[in-house]
Amino acid sequence: MDAAIETTDLSKTFRSKQGEVTAVRDLTFQVSPGEVVGLLGPNGAGKTTTMRMLSTLERPTSGNAVVAGHDLLRDPHGVRQSIGLVAQSGGTRPIATARDELLLQARIHRLPDPAARAQAMIEAFHLADLADRPSMTLSGGQRRRLDLAIGLVHSPRLLFLDEPTAALDPPSRADLWQHIRDLRRRAGATIVLSTHHLDEADALCDRVLIVDHGRLVAEDSPARLKQQLGDDVLIVDLGPDHGRAHDAVAGLPGVRGVRGDGAQLRIGGENADELVSRVVLTLHDLGVEVRGVRVERPTLDDVFLALTAGAGTGHA
Ligand SMILES: Nc1ncnc2c1ncn2[C@@H]1O[C@H](COP(=O)(O)OP(=O)(O)OP(=O)(O)O)[C@@H](O)[C@H]1O
Ligand SMILES: [Mg+2]
Incomplete structure (x- = not known):
């Protein structure tokens, strides 16, 4: 048709x-x-x-x-x-x-x-x-x-x-x-x-x-679209001294995208279970306190912000 x-x-x-x-x-x-x-x-x-x-x-x-x-x-x-x-x-x-x-x-x-x-x-x-x-x-x-x-x-x-x-x-x-x-x-x-x-x-x-x-x-x-970002999103709550956390996590293998306002990072990746240890160890080495970790399915918000990053939305 x-x-x-x-x-x-x-x-x-x-x-x-x-x-x-x-x-x-x-x-x-x-x-x-x-x-x-x-x-x-x-x-x-x-x-x-x-x-x-x-x-x-x-x-x-x-x-x-x-x-x-x-x-x-x-x-x-x-x-x-x-x-x-x-x-x-x-x-x-x-x-x-x-x-x-x-x-x-x-x-x-x-x-x-x-x-x-x-x-x-x-x-x-x-x-x-x-x-x-x-x-x-x-x-x-x-x-x-x-x-x-x-x-x-x-x-x-x-x-x-x-x-x-x-x-x-x-x-x-x-x-x-x-x-x-x-x-x-x-x-x-x-x-x-x-x-x-x-x-x-x-x-x-x-x-x-x-x-x-x-x-x-x-x-x-x-x-x-949600799958493109990875199957899971890892949500990590950080302590006050989180300045370098975003960039350090973004460079890790298996990470497809990171966003967040500092105290909380949303990390998209293929396999959240594997990411958990990698992310936590990296943050520990950096001296950043990890206050909580959980895994969620990505929302379309995650996809949208990843695709239009920095485009006047004010999000990373
Ligand atoms: N009549 C017009 N004259 C000049 N610029 C215009 C006119 N109409 C729209 N624009 C510009 O074109 C761009 C796209 O506008 P548009 O209204 O299509 O956006 P939108 O995606 O619908 O946004 P929103 O989510 O705010 O509704 C904007 O930069 C807007 O300022
Ligand atoms: Mg409109």
Whole structure:
């Protein structure tokens, strides 16, 4: 089957009097129909710009893409009809009510019974008590739920969600996860979502694309990305005099990556059991007190920080 999304050297440079910013550089990737793909990367990495280009809101500086079978540059209208977008900043008009916004979207998409569809979305997103108030009076999280309902009103087969769960409380986030899983299971929808919550990518995504400074730096399933860092992470708590510990440990055989803020090191490696003795002996020789040692499975956070080290995140 044809890919749901296929980009070729997609790039975007913003030019202004202050200078140039290349937000996205030569991004080439594919998304298969029915796949849920996560876009991960630090602030400013180019996630929103990528989604805005793929949903026709921003014109690429160079490169192109085929989105839901339509050429992005030659047939933006075809793309727009086939997709849904929930923007990072939302898109509701302040004085319109939630119900008005849903009705409008249902009509724009020429759904058979707009009022019934609006009501169904109001119920699905627990907006019943809020549906007839101006959207500007909703809280941030309530407005986010409305944004999602609007993006989903026409049951698009390809959906872009830009940080969909930002500002949601835990029950609303759990609700949204369920919506995403249902959409994919019942409608076979293809979903591209950006998130800073690695647990979210881990829970929802078949594949994650990690972007940094507009470039694709890694692309794989969450499980395989975690494996790249090693099977285990060794967590070592250190005493006060830990200045040289990081570099000494990083140079040891079997160590694939080290991060930490000084008093605690997270050490990725193939076999934590073997690493334990090596790390503890090395630290002992250095005169660094070891206060605790434990082994955990790596999280996507470990992978993400290892791949985007020093890229404006402030982490080692
Ligand atoms: N309209 C614009 N004009 C100038 N620069 C822009 C514009 N839009 C985005 N940028 C710049 O492009 C880069 C990528 O921004 P983008 O919004 O795509 O990042 P992001 O990965 O979505 O970040 P975040 O996690 O903070 O949402 C940033 O350096 C940003 O300042
Ligand atoms: Mg963004």
